[in-house]
Amino acid sequence: MLLGLWVAVLAFAGPFAGKLGDVQRDRAVDYLPANADSTQVAKIQEKLPGGETTELVLVYHRDGGLSAADRNTAADQVAAVERELKLVATPTGVASKDGSTLMYPVASTSPGTDEEKRDAFVNDVRDVVKAPEGPDGTDGLSVKVGGSGALATDASEVYTSLDGPLLYTTVGVVAVLLILIYRSPLLWLVPLAVAGVANYLSMGVAYGLNQAFDTPISGQSSGIMTILVFGAGTDYALLIVARYREELRRVERPYDAMRTALRGCGPAVLASSGTVAAGLFCLLAADLNSSRGMGPLGALGVLCALVAMLTLLPALLVLFGRRVFWPLVPAFGSEPKKRKSLFQSMGSSAGRRPLTVLASGAILLGALALGAFALPGNLKQEDSFTSKPDSIAAMETLAAAYPERGTQPISVIAPTDGADRALADARGVPGVDSAERGRSSGRWTEIAVVAKAAPQTAAETATIERLRDKLDPRGAYVGGPSAEQIDLKDTNRRDMWVVVPIVLAAVLLILVALLRSLIAPLLLLLAVVAVWGASLGIAGLVFGPVFGFEGTDPGLGLLSFCFLVALGVDYGIFLMHRMREECLAGAETGPAALTALRTTGGVIASAGLVLAATFAVLTNMPLVQLVELGFVIAVGVLLDTFLVRTYLVTSASLALGRKVWWPGPLSKERRPPREPEPSEPELVRAP
Structure with missing residues (x-):
């Protein structure tokens, strides 16, 4: 019956899952802060005559200087662009001082707000503007198309191309790890297939939410959703399968063994998924559109994985019976091989000197966290690709050829009745090179401002801030690519102060409800925060020197915090919940901690490896922000799995003893049962 219900659900969700890519949007406004000036500019530009402006820069360059033939080629191609495509104004060429470069700013309003039309316009321009080949002396002429519109098109193409490679790579990585973990030709297929079903379901539900509530879906958020479905879903499967295998040795019928297994590990799985979903839902409090949109989509992926792993996975395992574990079949009444495991050894070493182990681990994490001060500055647009697309090459050429002036306009939107004064x-x-009046509607007028300084430099940032201070009383907004980067930095700083406390409070409440304690949840939260700091520190040591990254994504701190806190607490829940079970069965806290580590250590290690590997898939993507996010989370998960959970949490539990369960009933000293007092012998009257 349950399998039939899943067939019906997939049949219903299937048509919607295939349409998710159709509603994916990767416009600038979908990644900008909701209330920032630059966002208001982008929104108003969409409503101006012709819609949002697509701005390009045509760049002609030759080392040693442009020839007369080069200039004629440039003039002919620009004339063809103006003749064949709708432009805002006639392009005017600007030559560099050394004569090696000639640039033509080009703007069009024909694409409107449709990304496909914008990309079509950019590609049409690229079809016309390209380096000619032949014996006419133009060999060696470099022709590139840059500007904010070309950057957006290149980024959109990257996000569109992520879906297939990201999914296939994730599935392949998870499959290899499951084969190594289970050492079975059959068992690995079951959780992997269920994770695929959960991903398919999440895509259909995500499309439905978009249609019903206009939930934003971007390439970044949909990619993260896929990672979470396979990573978190496989983690839950590992815990359920391990407990099911354990119960099959004690219970004869697979159905009864599965019921017992779910009764034992179900609360931990529910609490685990609850912390991840709650942590991601907290991103709704962020002002950054990309972060706020990622929260519900990521939580949706986790919840779909939870439902599939708690219903479809048990049904398939019971259906296949014990033979699914072949060749290591857990026979009824059998005992697992008695051998000292790695985690038993680690627990023993932690048990001998818990305070020493705890202090050493804390010092190590603190030292690693210092590396965060070495993180490079904010990521610039031209540094956001791991490869070098055409638009980035154009911007690099412009930066070298025109160091004394701006090469991309600053967009100002002013009320029409005060546009002349704003102009x-x-x-x-100070710092403004030129300002020209642009399009106008009944309420708003666009003004294009060019700064004297190069884009995204300290001097241009100062010019933008002076513009905002001067024009704010006029009711004007200052936007454009450089202003967007400033707003991203400021908004991410604000979101850290708002979202982080909410995430900590939400996760703490769930842990308190599960563990019936206050000390244990605080211990777990402190551990994952330390892991987050250490992960950023390691990133600071390798991003620049090893990876060659020129900057750090402004949203890295907040997103990595939410993911590492929510996902890292998972393993703490697995460990602490098993420890609490042992204590409820009568064991003291010390032996219970070692037993929990011995029985769940292998599962936690396997789950950590799978989750780290799935996020490590992002490091193979062509966008720096995805590489950085995947690296930090993968490193954090590995630290959490093999250092914090195995050594530090276990050592802290051994050092605290019963106090770890304070103020719950398990923290109370147990009194041995009183022996009944001997009763007085009853006197019997003699006959």
Whole structure:
């Protein structure tokens, strides 16, 4: 019956899952802060005549200087662009001082707000503007198309291309790890297939939410959802399968063994998924659109994985019976081989000197966290790709050829009735090279401002801030690519102060409800926060020197915190819940901690490896922000799995003893049962 229900669900969700890519949006406004000036500019530009402007820069360059033939080629191609495509104004060429470069700013409103039309316009321009080949002396001429529109198109193409490779690579990595973990030709297929079903279901539900509530879906958020479905879902499967295998040795019928297994590990799985979902839902409090949109989609993926692993996975395992474990079949009444495991050895070493182990681990994590001060500065647009697309090459050429002036406009949107005063004020701001009035509607007028400084430099940032200070009383907004980067930095700083406390409070409440304690949840939270700091520290040591990254994504701190806290607490839940079970059965806290580590250590290690590997898939993607996020989370999960859970949490539990369960009933000293007092012998009257 349960399998039939899943067939019906997939049949219903199937048509919607295939449409998820159709509603995926990767516009600038989908990644910007909701209330920032630059976001308001982007929204208003969409409503101006012709819609949002697509701005390009055509770059002609030759080492040693452009020839007359080069300039004629440039003029002919620009004329063809103006003749064949709808432009805002006639392009005017600007030559560099050394004569090696000639740039033509080009703007069009024909694409409107449709990304496909924008990309089509950019590609049409690239079809016309390209280096000619032949014996006419133009060999060696470099022709590139840059600007914010070309950058957006290249980024959109990258996000669109992520879906297939990301999914296939994730499935392949999980499959290899499951084969190594289970050492069975059959068993690994079951959790992997169930995870695939959960991913398919999450895609269908995500599309439905988009249609019903206009939930934003971007390439980044949909990719993270896939990672979470396979990573978290496989973690839950590992815990359920391990407990099921354990019960099959005690219970004869697979159905009864599965019931017992779910009764034992079900609360831990529910609490685990609850912490991840709660932590991700907290991102709704973020002002950054990309972070706020990722929260519900990531939580949806985790919940779909939970439902599949608690219903479909047990049904399939019971259906296949014990033979699914072949060749290591857990026979009824059998005992597992008695051998000293790695985690038993680790527990023994932690048990001998728990305070020493705890202090050493804390010092190590603190030292690693210091590396966070070495993280490179904010990531610039031209540094956001691991490879070098055409638009990035164009921007690098412009930066080298025009160090003394801006090469991309700053967009100002002013009320139409005060546009003339705003234009005069903008021209008088120090650092402004020129300002021209652009399109106008009944309420708003666009002003294009060019700074004297190069894009995304400290000097241009100062110019933008002066523009905002000067024009704010006029009711004007200042936006554009450089202003967007400033707003991203400021908003991420604000979101850290708002979202982080909410995440900690939500996860703490779930842990308190599960463990019936206050000390144990605080211990787990402190551990995952330490892991987060150490992970960022390791990133600071390798991002620049090893990976060659020129900057750090402004959202890395918040996103990595939410993921590492929510996902890291998972393993603490697995360990602490088993420890609590042992204590409820009568064991003291010390032996219970060692037993929990011995019985769950292998599962936690396997789950950690799978989760780290799935996020490590992101490090193979062509976007720096995805590589950075995947690296930090993968390193954090490994630290959490093999250092914090095995040594530090176990050592802290041994050192605290019963106090770890304070103020719950398990923290109370147990009194031995009182022996009944001997009763007085009853006197019997003699006959």
